[in-house]
Amino acid sequence: MTxxxxxxxxxxxxxxxxxxxxxxRLTTQRxxxxxxxxxxxxxxxxxxxxxxxxxxxxxxxxxxxxxxxxIGGVADVSPEHRLIISEIRLPRxxxxxxxxxxxxxxxxxxxxxLRNPLADPxxxxxxxxxxxxxxxxxxxxxxxxxxxxVAAFVGAVLTIAVVYALGQGRRxxxxxxxxxxxxITNASLSSIVIFLVTSASGARQRSVLSWLIGDLxxxxxxxxxxxxxxxxxxGAVYVNARSLNLMMIGEEEALTLGVETRxxxxxxxxxxxxxxxAAVAVSGAIGFVGLIIPHSVRLVGGSDNRLVIPAxxxxxxxxxxxxxxxxxxxxxxxxxxxxxITSLVGAPVFVYLLRRTN
Amino acid sequence: MLEAYNLExxxxxxxxxxxxxxxxxxxxxxxxxxxxxxxxTLIKIIVGILHAERGTVSIDGRDLTAIxxxxxxxxxxxxxxxxxxxxxxxxxxxxxxxxxxxxxxxGFESERDISEAEWAMRVTETLEYAARPVTELSGGERxxxxxxxxxxxxxxxLVLDEPVANLDVAHQVKMxxxxxxxxxxxxxxxxxxxxxxxxAAEFANKVLFLRQGEVIKSGPPREVMTEEVLRGVFETDLxxxxxxxxxxxxxxxxxxx
Numbered sequence: 359m360t361x362x363x364x365x366x367x368x369x370x371x372x373x374x375x376x377x378x379x380x381x382x383r384l385t386t387q388r389x390x391x392x393x394x395x396x397x398x399x400x401x402x403x404x405x406x407x408x409x410x411x412x413x414x415x416x417x418x419x420x421x422x423x424x425x426x427x428x429i430g431g432v433a434d435v436s437p438e439h440r441l442i443i444s445e446i447r448l449p450r451x452x453x454x455x456x457x458x459x460x461x462x463x464x465x466x467x468x469x470x471x472l473r474n475p476l477a478d479p480x481x482x483x484x485x486x487x488x489x490x491x492x493x494x495x496x497x498x499x500x501x502x503x504x505x506x507x508v509a510a511f512v513g514a515v516l517t518i519a520v521v522y523a524l525g526q527g528r529r530x531x532x533x534x535x536x537x538x539x540x541x542i543t544n545a546s547l548s549s550i551v552i553f554l555v556t557s558a559s560g561a562r563q564r565s566v567l568s569w570l571i572g573d574l575x576x577x578x579x580x581x582x583x584x585x586x587x588x589x590x591x592x593g594a595v596y597v598n599a600r601s602l603n604l605m606m607i608g609e610e611e612a613l614t615l616g617v618e619t620r621x622x623x624x625x626x627x628x629x630x631x632x633x634x635x636a637a638v639a640v641s642g643a644i645g646f647v648g649l650i651i652p653h654s655v656r657l658v659g660g661s662d663n664r665l666v667i668p669a670x671x672x673x674x675x676x677x678x679x680x681x682x683x684x685x686x687x688x689x690x691x692x693x694x695x696x697x698x699i700t701s702l703v704g705a706p707v708f709v710y711l712l713r714r715t716n
Numbered sequence: 717m718l719e720a721y722n723l724e725x726x727x728x729x730x731x732x733x734x735x736x737x738x739x740x741x742x743x744x745x746x747x748x749x750x751x752x753x754x755x756x757t758l759i760k761i762i763v764g765i766l767h768a769e770r771g772t773v774s775i776d777g778r779d780l781t782a783i784x785x786x787x788x789x790x791x792x793x794x795x796x797x798x799x800x801x802x803x804x805x806x807x808x809x810x811x812x813x814x815x816x817x818x819x820x821x822x823g824f825e826s827e828r829d830i831s832e833a834e835w836a837m838r839v840t841e842t843l844e845y846a847a848r849p850v851t852e853l854s855g856g857e858r859x860x861x862x863x864x865x866x867x868x869x870x871x872x873x874l875v876l877d878e879p880v881a882n883l884d885v886a887h888q889v890k891m892x893x894x895x896x897x898x899x900x901x902x903x904x905x906x907x908x909x910x911x912x913x914x915x916a917a918e919f920a921n922k923v924l925f926l927r928q929g930e931v932i933k934s935g936p937p938r939e940v941m942t943e944e945v946l947r948g949v950f951e952t953d954l955x956x957x958x959x960x961x962x963x964x965x966x967x968x969x970x971x972x973x
C-alpha cells in the first residue's frame with residue numbers, strides 16, 4: 359500500500375517536473391522575468407533595511423521619502439526621519455548595493471575565467487592586493503580620497519598578475535595550482551597589510567583595522583565615483599558573458615569555437631579587478647560574497663553567464679544590505695563589522711562547495 | 717580536402733619534424749603513434765590552437781593562418797581529450813556554444829541556432845537529455861554532447877583528440893561508428909587521434925603512424941598496418957592477421973610470454 363502511494367507520488371513529481379519543464383536553455387523571457395523578480399526583491403530588502411535601526415522608521419515613511427527623492431514633491435514626514443534616512447541610511451544602503459554587486463560579479467567573472475566555482479576575490483588574494491593598494495594610498499595621499507579606489511584597482515590588477523604567473527605550470531595553469539598561488543599571495547599580502555597597520559598611530563590603527571574586516575559605515579562621499587566604476591566593471595564583464603560561457607568549459611576549445619580568448623581574458627580580468635578594487639576601497643575586504651552569491655544564482659537559475667552576471671549583481675546587493683542591517687542591529691548600540699556576518703555565512707558554504715566539487 | 721605540408725614545431729626540442737599528409741572529404745583519418753610522438757601537437761596545429769613554425773595546413777586550398785578566427789571556427793570542429801565540467805550547464809546550452817561563431821557576440825541564439833543544435837543532438841543521440849546538466853552525464857553521454865557541440869556549425873573538418881580514451885568497449889564502438897557516419901553522411905573530414913589500433917583498422921579510411929615527430933607510414937589500414945610497421949612504431953611484440961568479420965587488419969599484442 360505505502361509502496362503504491364510512494365510510486366504515485368514519484369510519478370506525480372516527475373509529471374510536475376515535466377510540466378514545469380527543466381529549462382533546456384536560457385531564453386530572453388526567462389532572463390527578463392528573473393531579473394525583474396530580483397529587482398523587486400532588491401527594492402523590498404532596501405526598504406526593510408532603511409526602516410530598520412536604532413530609530414525605527416515605518417515602511418510608508420521610507421517609501422514616501424524615496425518617492426520624494428525620485429519623483430519630487432514634498433512628503434509629509436518628520437524632519438528627523440528625513441535626516442536619518444536621506445543623510446545616513448540611504449547612502450549606506452546604496453553603498454551596500456554597490457559593493458555587494460561589485461563583489462558578486464567579480465566572483466562570477468573569476469569563476470568563469472578560472473573554470474573553478476571556488477574562485478573568489480578574497481580567496482585568490484585579490485582583495486588583499488586591493489587593500490594593500492588602498493592602505494598605501496591612505497598613507498601617502500590621504501587628502502585625495504579618489505586615490506583610494508584607483509590604488510586599490512592597481513593593487514588588484516598587480517595581484518592577479520602575480521597569482522596568475524605563480525599559478526602557471528609547465529603545461530598552462532591548472533586551476534588548483536592557481537587557487538594555491540592565490541592562498542599564498544593572500545597570506546603574504548595580508549602580512550604586509552598588518553605590518554603597515556600596526557606601524558600606524560593608535561587612533562588610525564583602529565579605524566583601518568575595522569575597515570579591513572569589512573565596514574560600510576564611512577566613505578559616503580565616494581559613493582558616486584565608486585558606483586560609476588562598478589557600473590563600468592559590470593558592463594565590461596557582461597558584454598563578455600557569452601564568451602565566458604565557452605571559456606568555462608576550456609580555453610583552447612573556446613578558441614577553436616571562435617572566441618578571442620586573449621582579449622576576453624584581459625578585458626574580464628581588468629574589469630573584475632576594477633570591481634574588487636572599487637569595493638575594497640570603500641568597504642574593506644568583505645569576504646565570501648563573490649563565492650556564495652554566484653553559486654546560489656547558478657543553483658536556481660542555471661549556469662549561463664548572461665543570467666549569472668546580472669542576477670549576481672542584484673542578489674549580491676540585496677545580500678549585503680541584509681548583512682549590513684544585521685551587522686548594525688544585532689549588538690546595538692554597537693556595530694558589528696559586516697565582514698564578520700558574511701564570513702559566518704560564507705565559510706560553511708565554501709566547505710560545502712569544496713566537498714561537493716571533489 | 718585537408719592538407720598538411722612539411723609541418724615543423726618545437727617546444728625547445730623538436731616535436732614535429734616535417735609532417736605532411738592529406739585527408740579527403742568524407743574520410744576518417746586516424747593518427748596513431750606512441751605517447752609523445754607529436755599527435756596532440758599536430759592536431760592543435762590543425763585546429764589553430766598552435767601555429768606551426770614551418771610548413772602549412774590548408775583546407776580546400778586555403779591556408780589556415782590566413783583565415784580569421786571566427787571563420788575558421790565554422791570550418792573546423794574540435795573535441796578535446798578532456799574538458800572541465802564543473803559548471804552545471806545543460807547539454808543543450810553546451811551544444812549551443814558550438815554556434816558561437818555564427819551568432820552575435822552579445823545576445824541570444826537564433827531559431828536557426830536552436831534547430832541546428834537540435835540536429836546535432838539528434839545525430840549524436842543526445843537530444844533526449846537536452847535539459848540535463850552536463851555535470852550529471854556519464855562519460856559516454858558527455859563525449860557525445862561534446863561531439864554535438866563540435867558539429868553544430870557543420871564544419872568541413874572534425875578533429876578529435878582521443879575521443880574513446882575513457883570509454884568502455886561498447887561506447888568506443890558507438891562513438892567511432894558515429895564519427896564514421898558523420899564523415900560519410902555529412903561529408904566531413906574526420907581526424908581522430910587514438911590508441912585503439914583495432915578500432916582504427918575497422919573504421920579509418922586512412923591511418924598515419926607518427927613516431928618522434930616523423931611520419932613513419934601513411935595509407936589505408938590494409939596496406940600499412942603490417943607487423944613490421946607496428947613493431948617499429950610501438951616497439952612492442954605483436955602479430956597482425958585479418959579480422960574474421962571484416963577482413964581488416966587485427967592486431968594482437970604478445971604479452972607476458
